[in-house]
Amino acid sequence: MIVTFVHVWVKPEHLDDFIIATTENHQSSIRETGNLRFDLVQDATNPAKFVIYEAYASDEAAAAHKETEHYKKWRDAVADWMDRPRKGEKHYIIAPRDKSLW
Amino acid sequence: MIVTFVHVWVKPEHLDDFIIATTENHQSSIRETGNLRFDLVQDATNPAKFVIYEAYASDEAAAAHKETEHYKKWRDAVADWMDRPRKGEKHYIIAPRDKSLW
DSSP: OEEEEEEEEBOGGGHHHHHHHHHHHHHHHTTSTTEEEEEEEEETTOTTEEEEEEEESSHHHHHHHTTSHHHHHHHHHHGGGBSSOOEEEEEEEEEOOSGGGO | OEEEEEEEEBOGGGHHHHHHHHHHHHHHHTTSTTEEEEEEEEETTOTTEEEEEEEESSHHHHHHHTTSHHHHHHHHHHGGGBSSOOEEEEEEEEEOOSGGGO
């Protein structure tokens, strides 16, 4: 099981656009087989900085996410709204260990 | 609803101790009223770097966590295992909005 923190810096004039598009992506992503979490959170000290917290049951499930229509739609929609390139940080899940607890 | 990323750098000789103590803290924390998530993840590029991803229904619920016996036991146990002071980053939750989805 893996988690990726996706750090996103958004142009101030596109905060609402980004939130709407990413919430839509969230709603489809949590229905994917192997998705465990897909949380969107906003930095309390900087409203233009977000993290998408994506947990998947396997590397394969995480890779399959990037082949979905909803991911590609989101990727293309947000491309011009980024203030700088987004950054993914891969992590291994220590707890919870039991997938049924997710 | 709020999320705190707690970044933790652990002395290499105490990785196992830290994982055992934090998994125990996780098991008690997820039973707290108002706790939504308490995930422990390990950086894929640095096994001595961890993040605790804590989501709570309110600031009050997050503050109440720090008054629990299991938190205090964990805090005292890990104190000498830290390689540098841990760092919390507060975030607001954008999605999921509905608490029942957590």
